[in-house]
Amino acid sequence: MPVDARFPSEKTVAPLPAARSFVANLRKPSHILVAISGGSDSTGLLLALHQAMAEAGCGRLRLSAVTIDHALRVESAEEARQVAALCLDLGVPHVTRRWEGAKPASGLSDASRLARYRLIAEVADGIGADLVVTGHTIGDQRETVAMRAARNAGADNLGLSGMADAVLYDGRRWIMRPFLACERQAIRDYILSRSQSWVDDPSNENTGYERVRVRQALTGAAVHLDAEAAVKRRKLSENTADFLRGHVQVFHAVLAGIAADSVMPDRSEFRHALAALIATLGGRTYFPAASSMERVLRLLKTGENGRLTVGRVLLDRRRDGLYIFREQRNLPELSVGAHGQGLWDERFLVKNGSSVPIRVTAGRVDDAPRAEALFPSLPPAVAKPATAGLPQIAAAAPHAISLAGDVTITPRLAPFDLFLPRFDLELANAIAVLCGRAAYPQPPV
Structure with a gap:
C-alpha cells in the first residue's frame, strides 16, 4: 500500500511506487512539468513518472521537462544538454532556460531559488503545463527541519513541520513533491536499474551553504522527523x-x-x-x-x-x-507607465490600463470626509490613519482625462501570494x- 507522502514521517517509499501513487491520485487530466537539473533526485523523478504513466496508459496525462541553467558553473550548460538528450531518448519534450544577468554577491541561494521558480513558471505558461513537480526527498526534509530547529528551538516553531508536499506558486500554479518520502539512495538505485546516470553538482559539497553544512552534520546521525508536526x-x-x-x-x-x-x-x-x-x-x-x-x-x-x-x-x-x-511611515510613491503595472507598498497590485502614466501615492490622514465615507462605523482616530494607508491614483501629468475604469487595484497578500x-x-x-x-x-x- 503506498505511503501517504503528504505529511513528513520516517516511513519511506520506493521511488517507483511513489510515482505510481502520485499518477493514480491526480484528480483531473494534467500536463505535468518536471523540473530536472540532471542530479539524481530529479532524474529519478522523471524516469519514475515516465514509467508510471506508461504502465497506467495515462492518455489523460502529459509529461514535459524543464532545466534551469543558473549559469553559476562552466559545466552547467553541458549538463543541461545531457538532460535534453535523456528527454529525447524518452520522448519527453524538454526546454532549457538560462538565468541571465549579474548574480548577487550575497543571498545567492535565495536569489537562485526565486529565479528558478520564475523561469519554470514562464516555461509552464508557454507550454500550457498546469502542474510542476520537483525531486525533493526525505533527506531534504530532514535538512530543512534541522535548519529551522537551529533557528528556533521552541515547541511552537511551525517550521518543524518541514516542507509541504505541495506549494502554490504565484497564486496560480501548484508545485508538488512526489518523492518527499523517498530516500536518495533508493532513487539512485532505481536510476541504475534503468541503466541511466546522473550528474553530481559540486556545489552540493560547498560548505559555504548552510544546507550543505547541515547535510554533512546529519550524515550517520539518527534524525527523526515528527510525523505529527x-x-x-x-x-x-x-x-x-x-x-x-x-x-x-x-x-x-x-x-x-x-x-x-x-x-x-x-x-x-x-x-x-x-x-x-x-x-x-x-x-x-x-x-x-x-x-x-x-x-x-x-x-x-x-x-x-x-x-x-x-x-x-x-x-x-x-x-x-x-x-x-x-x-x-515610509509610504511610497509609485510611477506606473501606460498599460503597465506595479506593486505599491508590497500590498496592492496596480494595473494601469490607460494610455498615460499614473502616480500612486498614499492617502491623506487629514482627509476626514473620505475616512468617514470609507469607514463610517469606525472611530475617526482609527479611520483617518487607515485611510492614509490606501493607494491614491492620479495622472502623472495634468491630462484632462478621467482614469475611472482604466486602473485596477488588487490587494496583494504578501505572506501567501508567492x-x-x-x-x-x-x-x-x-x-x-x-x-x-x-x-x-x-x-x-
Whole structure:
C-alpha cells in the first residue's frame, strides 16, 4: 500500500511506487512539468513518472521537462544538454532556460531559488503545463527541519513541520513533491536499474551553504522527523481560518477589526490569526518574529488600551476592540507607465490600463470626509490613519482625462501570494475572502 507522502514521517517509499501513487491520485487530466537539473533526485523523478504513466496508459496525462541553467558553473550548460538528450531518448519534450544577468554577491541561494521558480513558471505558461513537480526527498526534509530547529528551538516553531508536499506558486500554479518520502539512495538505485546516470553538482559539497553544512552534520546521525508536526500545523491553519471567519472584519484590505470579547491572547488560533493579519496588512512575506509577537501579547494580556507598532502595522487596542492597520511611515510613491503595472507598498497590485502614466501615492490622514465615507462605523482616530494607508491614483501629468475604469487595484497578500504551502491553504483562503479576493485554487492531488 503506498505511503501517504503528504505529511513528513520516517516511513519511506520506493521511488517507483511513489510515482505510481502520485499518477493514480491526480484528480483531473494534467500536463505535468518536471523540473530536472540532471542530479539524481530529479532524474529519478522523471524516469519514475515516465514509467508510471506508461504502465497506467495515462492518455489523460502529459509529461514535459524543464532545466534551469543558473549559469553559476562552466559545466552547467553541458549538463543541461545531457538532460535534453535523456528527454529525447524518452520522448519527453524538454526546454532549457538560462538565468541571465549579474548574480548577487550575497543571498545567492535565495536569489537562485526565486529565479528558478520564475523561469519554470514562464516555461509552464508557454507550454500550457498546469502542474510542476520537483525531486525533493526525505533527506531534504530532514535538512530543512534541522535548519529551522537551529533557528528556533521552541515547541511552537511551525517550521518543524518541514516542507509541504505541495506549494502554490504565484497564486496560480501548484508545485508538488512526489518523492518527499523517498530516500536518495533508493532513487539512485532505481536510476541504475534503468541503466541511466546522473550528474553530481559540486556545489552540493560547498560548505559555504548552510544546507550543505547541515547535510554533512546529519550524515550517520539518527534524525527523526515528527510525523505529527505537519498534522498540527494544518490543524492550526484550519482552526485559525475558523477564528478569522467568525471574529474578524477587514475593511478595504487595509484595516482589521476584532471585537473586544474576541481578543483572546491565550488561544493559539487567535495568536496565529494576529500574526497572519500583521504580515498581510504590513505587506510582509514572513510572519512577525516570536519576540515581536511576545510584545504584542504582553500588551493584550493586560487588558489595557494602548498602541504598539510591529511589522509596519499599528495595533490600536481600544475599549471596543483591537484595530490593526498600516502605520503611516515610509509610504511610497509609485510611477506606473501606460498599460503597465506595479506593486505599491508590497500590498496592492496596480494595473494601469490607460494610455498615460499614473502616480500612486498614499492617502491623506487629514482627509476626514473620505475616512468617514470609507469607514463610517469606525472611530475617526482609527479611520483617518487607515485611510492614509490606501493607494491614491492620479495622472502623472495634468491630462484632462478621467482614469475611472482604466486602473485596477488588487490587494496583494504578501505572506501567501508567492509561495503558499498546502498546510496554510485554509488560512490563506480565509484572509483572501476577508480582503475581497477570490479563494486560492485547490491542489490537484
